[in-house]
Amino acid sequence: MFLNVHSSYSLKYGTQSIEQIIETARTLGIHQLVLTDINNSTGAVEFVRECYRQGIAREADETHKGNIPYRIKPVVGIEFRFQHQLLYVGIARNKEGMRELNEFLSYHNIYHIPFPEFPPHFENAYVVYPFQKFFRRQLRENEFVGIRSKQLGILYSHPLLAQKEKLLVWHPVTVNNKLGYRLHEYLRAIDLNTLLSKVPENQKCGKEEFLITENELTKQFERYPFIVENTQRLIDTCDLSVYFEREIKSKNKIHYTKSGIEGDKKMLRNLAFVGLKYRYGAYTQEVLNRLEKELRIIEFKNYCAYFLITFDIIRYAINKCGFYHVGRGSGANSLVAYCLRITDVDPIDLDLYFERFLHEKRTSPPDFDIDFSWDERETIQQYIFKRYPKWHVAFLGTMSTFKNRAIIREIGKVLGLSKGEIDSFTDPHKECENLQNATFKKLLAVYQHMQNMPNQRSIHAGGILISEEPITYYTALDMPPKGFATVQWDMYEAEQIGYEKFDILSQRGIGHIREAVELIKKNRNLEIDIHDFKTFKSDTRLNGVLKEGQPIGCFYIESPAMRQLLKKLKCDNYLTLVAASSIIRPGVASSGMMKAYIERYHAPDKVQYLCEVMKEQLHETYGVMVYQEDVIKVCHYFAGLDLSDADILRKAMSGKYRSKLAFDELVNKFFISARKQGHAEELITEVWRQISSFAGYSFSKAHSASFAVESYQSLYLKTYFPMEFMVAVLNNYGGFYSRWVYVHELQKTGARVHLPCVNHSDEVVNIHGEEAWLGFIGVQGLEEKNIRIIPQERHANGLYLDLEDFVKRTCISLEQVIILIRLGALRFTGKDRKTLLWDVHNYLGFKQKKVNHAELFKLSYKNYELPPLADSALENAYTELELLGYPLNYKMFDLLKTSYRGEVMAADLHLHVGKTVRMLGNYVCEKTVHTIKNTKMWFGTFLDVHGDFFDTTHFPNTTPIYPFKGKGCYLILGKVVEDFGFPSVEVLKFAKLDVQLSPLAID
Template structure:
């Protein structure tokens, strides 16, 4: 017998964050499989999943019932003093019955977050009454107020509430909600509800409060609750569901469950039958631009474009005029005039108010309209950029103009947008943090109370990042993960729960850049949510775009901030800074810098791999800069396209073209298909495609769907042959497009970003000190980047001067050495423990003191600053950084004198606040009074050693600046290491052993809590060389053998494997030895990376090696013009004796990164 129709009306998905364990797609499939014709979604307090349900349900032929299980405040939603876990709210199940009800549900859930949020997004009965129209209501689960009242013997109050709700929603739109989940108190609640039904006639309806898909999924959902509450699964008193029945029951199961109340099953269909909500997609809701001049959007649009066309191209440029008219026609046809004007207005305001804006980003750089409106600053005609790549009238979608702003000005731009277009109309956008494979393993491991060290070890083995397989796939294919899983039942549980929960929403965040701008209040279009203090949409960006809303990305680009700071530095030095948007694009100094790979700090060109490519490619024109940004990606690198491009540029491979008509299109890329625009132009030129069709081909290539590509293949070949092309040539051209075109990059984006690349390269080439100081100031929170820039300064003979109590400001600043050399003064902002407000207050007082006298004492500086503005921790950090070294006092002695000086500072500040200082000044006696108390004594008995000084310096800077404990042994450290630490990321595989000589810091001894080694000791420490530091883990067996060698401050050689998947390099230790033992045991030779053209340096190397003759072989490594590395062994009579002295001399000549060892 076929089961009666039934509809689930109370359903939680993953958007009931860390509570619901259902994916909406799985729920829809379950409906299809069981023949259920509708599906509700009633997540806790929100509508996050409403659009996903609507779209997926319709696609599956299921009616979507959009709803919410709202939180009702017991009194007013505006009262926010109840405890989080108290009875301050109850639950109620609401379903939107029609569009009015949908809009009311949007307003209710929005108000819960915007006005009623207190631990939960709460509304109250007054608000519910105002927005009840068009909503169907169910009385709720055990947490519903009706059930709460009956449980406490207040059945009369419960009935009164039920009749009130019936009157509020209408007698046909309110039901008493029955659930049969095996919980004793639920059975009692059901009895009370049935009695109420008999007395009032309010209908009953059956639900199952679905939280997971299948009965067996209750265990994974239970783990989800543990993640939510921070509890361990084994905890006895933790919060958990006392049932395993909250799954997606079939029609048959629900009918059987309520076999004595068939009307409650039928009622589910009655509820669903009433519901009919049709959302509108594809209609655009762009605010109409309102001009202060009173012009219509079309009038101001035409005027601005005409004025700029004449200014930039003259009045008789036919090509620019035709391109403009074509673009204007499309923009008008699609209704986007106001959109462009809004973007123009925001960018104009930003530039007028001193906020830097990037020259363009993405495909918008292909639009001459965007160029003429000064939205972009790159002529699309000059660089063959295509409007159709940006806006295609045959593939209608909202334009996407992303804008880069100076990072520090971004919030001001958003605030202007709010003021200009209405605060209630400008809203930030929600994003969802998900339980990615590594995250979910860590979360589940904590819930199962597994040792954190073990969980971290396995999580690092899991593939991560774009394109990484799912955890389930990785478990099937990765032997290491399979070995973990085989360790026992606990590990099987870990992976079972992790695979079940992987990818589910974990928390909400605010989109890093996106805001939505609506014609009226945003709440009239989409529900609002909250993330901390941010009010956001409840729907993510892709869904907002599908609903036709205007989304804009305000991206904060640090590089624009660096450029601004660099120009300010230049101006402070009394020089006229260049206008970066007007730089000549053929400056020899720029290309000399790029060819040398001297690009630390240069936009998009900083990585080691990119620097190597620059050295091979040797760019000598702006087109090459555009190309290199497009080429340095996995596809072109792995396909051989990069090698072809480099070899063709330097004449090592002939430049060929698939067809002579493509020479103008592929000429500046040496016949290589580098850009998507080249694919589009080739299909237009050779096969007669329209630009719209060409863009559709470009998009199809990205999707790689065979049936679509087959259609385009036929169109391309037929068109080419019809245009007189030989069939074989046409086929060969198509094959080339398929082979390389799929790797093509968006030239509009590459060209726009190449301008920023060029600007930063120009500033580094011509204003290096100012540029590097700007980079320092923008990276003050990253000690590794600071170290990299210090190394870069050393190569350029720019001294990085210690923090100075007389000269340092919050930021780094360019200056000169006493000898007149280029220098950068260290900024207090890079000193840990120094808050900006405190240090800027100190600098202000310090500058006032310096107006009176050029040299200050420790006591004068400290006592002049109110301790309420700068406390002891900040002063200690300043001392430890070395800022007072110029006063010739030991840092330990100053630390000891600080407390007394601050006590004096407190007294003086109190006097200033009480007005005593002013009184004495009035009588000319302030000076005499201050002299009555002698300056705080600085006692040399508290002086500390150089090693202790350096340790304190490292503590507050994150690295050594005034010296390094390894300096005297730098040559041997470099020689014995297989790689400097900062280059370990290039080593890669955990299969190979690496050797790192360095200094042990921050040793921490741990006790293993569980497993075979429970009770055994292991340790972790950081190992630092002259280039950086690395975390090292030493497990019990190894630690037992080497523990005597592992002490803070010890200089050792560590050997081990790199941990795969770490965010930064980390080592699993296999062996430790002293440098003396390592050198004594070493068998092999020295390898020197040399420049064969530098004859003078080669002569010095030869003379040095001749003084250290021995039996060890000497190898020379060189790089040819083709980019290939070659190793040459010196003659048998050129053997050397490897000693620490030789290592130091060679490192002094070549640099630490050019001297290494070779095991033979």
């Protein structure tokens, strides 16, 4: 009877989750519901599934109690609104009807076309219009009018009585009670960006829009029983049971070849064996057995097409585009993936087991993570969308929720609070004070009800779905600004429905590698095989650099924490780097397992394993769980869980499992099963503590291995071709550190780095031999059009002759050319900056002269003899600091008032362990962490006057007295400590030093 139910997926309108709606309906004895969220079908399949699941669970319970069980019949549809006004509601008769409604909505979303006054004729869906006083339209066979009980008073003389078989009971459901209605009002105010008191009544739901019993609803229409009969008849013709599956079936594209499954099997097998020869040459029986085992499981799970589609994407990227990629994640556990060049990680070499990616008992679908360079990913995405038919390919969506302090801001705005009040309410330092404030208590009450409610739909970072049947059977599509059709639900719902995503991701590290290889070819005329990883990992020079822990610019291993870890481990080989890539993760570090690993790494003979099973499974990592695979192994071999449950628990540890109830059941199952294995309670508790510390942070071994491969490739380029590599890092917008750090590293390579020059610089940094010219990108205030035009004009028509020639050819404005002059970008003229500033004002004045055509004769402006104008290095340094963010030709230390440079340098710290020293450091970065007592402490990174890095620790008792104050040079008093051979400074006192006053400020 309830044809128009809104869940919280009716964003900023509905207030109840699907679970709450079903629970309430069951309490009231309701037998049928139609979910019709506003302009979306996000919850459609979830609603059908949950109705059936709860029904099955309750049937068993009620039968046991001797009661007559029942199920709620789920029906779904879509409510179509334009500019907040209800137009009509579509209700699906069946799966085809759902597709019709979804495609109608998708078409208007994708092409940004307003909904028509009347929708097209749907073969398998009903249309219900809201009752109007003057509704006179002749209705089609599938069209009806919904009438509310309060509107029955005007029905007696209404023209629709002539079509009384078209009238339906209309009782929309939006809230659950008065409190829910108030929450609805807040949501409407937030949506309309207005004050709570100014939300128009026609923009809210009715106060009566909550579920009541079917008897109550029928009683409201007792004078018109035919309306109730019409409504029941319509619902009876609807059947969406096909959406409930006891066992999830894959919805991905099932067939890649035209000959179907058998053709896919044959093609995958052929490609795998071709790749086997490419990867191994003469392969062993062990490798062959592994390949056959994987192919058998892939065929059994019907994932051949999934592998072939991924192979097709990689083949296009390599052969057609010349793109470099990294295949990572659990897919790198697969030998088949290695043979198909989806990944460059050798699973045989690393003893990676395929079951982490796919096994016979796995119910949830696996996926591949494929990284491309940040500026090449969109090309691959466009290929995928062109390669597969409309309605069969779409981006995965995400659902952001109301959470944290952002809710307080939203609520405060609609209540009309001032910015100052809102800021004070979101200040964690004023939490105790706020709790005594009546207004804050009111905000907090609303906050409690609103938190975690859906807020808005968005797009997944890189997940793409490719389906066998149209995706519109399961969802409508949005068209976000990115320009690709996107489903209306997230990865969790995709998994429940049966979709495996293709993760097409991007990272800047690949851009570093790609451009460095191109620059080496251009600058040195050398061809580099960057995929020759086997040579890289055995290169003693590379491993020596790795051991020193100074790989600035290298992917994933340049951060202060990683540099420290490399030095503590004395890491000089690939396998140790693989482990380091995983134990650096916060979960491992905060649990104390990182420290335990380092200790055991240096003293493997002294390792005491928790038990024999743990020794057998974790001997490679000295009894410490380092990888996600370790969780699976321990759960399976120690606790006795089957691989399926172990894998689900592993997913929960990674934050990819959203059912807390199911997770809690698995935890109980872990303890019960472990006890059955005969383990002591104390041992089980400790093993579980180690497992749970992984929550949300651990890597799979294959994932770490993929990162380590890329790190070695970066390290190779940094070691043998440092100039080109650092230019590539700068041109791909750096990495962990600020831009000036990479410019500093480029200077350390011996390259002569020049300020931007209109006659030498391009948009990005360029290098010729050992001469590097900074690009125009990164110059503060320089407009994008000028960044592009200046080098384009020079390449097209030759070098600029002088200031006048430059201004005429680029049509640059006075303000913009002043920026370039101040930075020294017109120094080719032979004139100093101040003379040029005088000249440009003399030439341009305060008006831009437009030159829209070539001059027949060159007209010159008058020259004036100027007295010598003072131009100081200090002034230029401050100008560079202003326009670039750093002085290129002037050290930050030289800006200081003091000439003191510290008594100890970074290179000599290891000679002063246990001593208190004074050092001078140029601030690089800082990291804030929370202690066990929930106090804050900091880790700092600095450069000394010689350009060497050193690290500091700032404990909670000192930092509030001696805080960080941003960029600049600091005087540091601290004690030198050493941890596994890595020296650092525990700060006792800390102060930012004063700089010389800029000559510009004096002027």
